[in-house]
Each structure stands twice: as structure tokens, then as C-alpha cells.
Amino acid sequence: MREIERREPPEPELLESEADKLNFLMLSERMFYPDRHHPDSQAQRLAKRRLHSDEKSGVKFFALKDGGAIVAGGSLRIQDRSGLRIALLTDNFTIPELRGEAYSNKITTERLRWAAEQGCYAAEANVRTDNPTALAAKLKNGFNVTSLPPSLRQGSTRSFKIYKNLRLPATTDLTSSETAYQPEWEEIPLSDLDTIRHRLRSGWLGIDVKNAGKKESSDPQDWVLILEKNAPTLH
Numbered sequence: 001m002r003e004i005e006r007r008e009p010p011e012p013e014l015l016e017s018e019a020d021k022l023n024f025l026m027l028s029e030r031m032f033y034p035d036r037h038h039p040d041s042q043a044q045r046l047a048k049r050r051l052h053s054d055e056k057s058g059v060k061f062f063a064l065k066d067g068g069a070i071v072a073g074g075s076l077r078i079q080d081r082s083g084l085r086i087a088l089l090t091d092n093f094t095i096p097e098l099r100g101e102a103y104s105n106k107i108t109t110e111r112l113r114w115a116a117e118q119g120c121y122a123a124e125a126n127v128r129t130d131n132p133t134a135l136a137a138k139l140k141n142g143f144n145v146t147s148l149p150p151s152l153r154q155g156s157t158r159s160f161k162i163y164k165n166l167r168l169p170a171t172t173d174l175t176s177s178e179t180a181y182q183p184e185w186e187e188i189p190l191s192d193l194d195t196i197r198h199r200l201r202s203g204w205l206g207i208d209v210k211n212a213g214k215k216e217s218s219d220p221q222d223w224v225l226i227l228e229k230n231a232p233t234l235h
């Protein structure tokens with residue numbers, strides 16, 4: 001493993017070249033499926049196939065580079081829903097050596113800035129319910145958990161849908177004593193998906209996650225989702 005000097009994350013880039021995009025896709029595959037080992041030639045072939053379909057649906061790739069090599073990335077595509085442009089965020093990763101150094105935060109901030117500049121009304125993403133670290137990172141970026149769709153196949157891992165409005169005025173202060181808004185909060189274990197789903201269907205929003213004990217654990221059993229009732233409707 002190569003030595004990487006720790007410092008402030010570099011500036012994000014919107015990738016243009018086919019070589020960069022293929023490197024992004026191969027690295028993303030390794031970050032998401034660390035147990036799958038494809039020989040280089042097969043990994044290249046898979047990435048080319050994926051790039052072909054991603055380019056057709058207008059996917060944009062953002063990356064942070066260290067000495068020319070991609071060390072963190074995230075992609076997005078814009079969907080038109082009845083005239084509203086929504087940015088779908090996908091493929092967010094940071095190489096293990098640089099995790100916890102705000103690289104993902106930088107990539108997501110850039111994707112949100114870019115999406116807002118393109119006239120997007122909101123951003124959405126899916127985050128697996130068994131990935132509290134990824135959920136923490138996205139909620140830190142101002143996303144809310146809005147729903148927990150049923151699993152597509154029996155036994156498959158479920159994903160939360162998360163949402164962020166990109167048009168709220170920056171000055172909105174929901175905690176101001178002058179507002180009539182009285183929030184109510186509840187903490188539900190991240191492993192109790194039935195209760196979480198029930199709350200999300202009854203007007204609650206997931207606004208944060210916290211580790212309920214074992215500091216470094218990424219086991220959903222050790223995490224709680226903080227839900228807020230009757231938050232002002234953002235979408």
C-alpha cells in the first residue's frame with residue numbers, strides 16, 4: 001500500500017477524460033466490494049461496460065486526487081421529474097488510508113454546489129441501512145432520511161432514501177424562539193428498521209445518527225437514528 005501524506009483534502013475535480021473515469025469506476029468497485037477480486041483485465045472490461053451505460057444517463061464523476069491518483073470520489077446524475085431537476089448522488093468513496101479526514105465531505109459539498117448551479121431543486125441518495133458511517137457522512141452534509149422502501153428481493157439489504165433541499169434560504173433558523181415550530185425528537189436503534197419505517201411514514205424525518213456506545217463500531221446494532229417529528233416539509 002502506498003504511503004499517503006495527510007493534509008487538507010485537495011480541491012475536487014469534475015473528471016473529463018475516459019482514463020480518469022475508468023480509474024474512478026474501478027476504484028469505486030474495490031471500495032464498495034472489497035471482497036471481490038477481479039483480475040485487472042476483467043476489472044477494466046467491467047468498468048468500460050459501466051461507463052458506457054453511465055455516460056448514456058449523463059453521470060458526472062467528481063474526484064479528489066493525490067499525486068495524480070484518485071483517492072476519493074462521488075458521482076451524480078440529474079433526473080427530470082415533471083419539470084423539477086433532482087440530483088441523484090451515487091458512488092461515494094474515500095480510500096481507507098484517508099477516511100475520517102473530510103474527503104467525502106468535500107466531494108459531497110462539491111456535488112451539491114454543482115447540482116445547485118445546474119438548477120437542481122434537491123439532491124437524493126440511497127444509503128444502505130447496514131452502513132452507519134456512510135449515513136453519518138451524508139446527514140452531516142445536511143441530508144434527511146425520508147423513507148425506507150421495502151426490499152426488492154427477499155433477504156437483500158435495504159437502503160434508506162435520503163433527501164436534501166437545495167433551495168432553502170441559508171438564513172432559515174428553525175430553532176429561533178420567534179418561530180412557532182416546536183420540534184420533538186426520538187432515538188431509535190438503527191437495527192429496528194420496522195419502527196424507523198413506521199415513523200418515517202408518519203411524518204418523521206431522520207436527521208442524525210449517533211454511535212450509542214462502542215466508539216469505533218460500524219455495526220448498526222451500536223447506532224441510533226435520531227428522528228424529528230413534524231419538521232417543516234422540505235419537499
Ligand SMILES: CC(C)(COP(=O)(O)OP(=O)(O)OC[C@H]1O[C@@H](n2cnc3c(N)ncnc32)[C@H](O)[C@@H]1OP(=O)(O)O)[C@@H](O)C(=O)NCCC(=O)NCCS
Nearest residue numbers: 092093094099100101102103104105127133134136137140
Ligand atoms: C462512507 C465514506 C465515503 C466516508 O468517507 P470519509 O472521507 O471517511 O468521510 P468524512 O471524513 O468526510 O466524514 C464526514 C462525516 O461523516 C461522519 N463519519 C465519517 N466516518 C465516521 C465514523 N467512522 N464514525 C462516525 N462518523 C463518521 C462524521 O460525521 C464526519 O464528519 P466529522 O468528522 O466532521 O464529524 C467512507 O467510509 C467509504 O468510502 N466507505 C466505503 C464505501 C461506502 O460505503 N460509501 C458510501 C456510499 S453511500
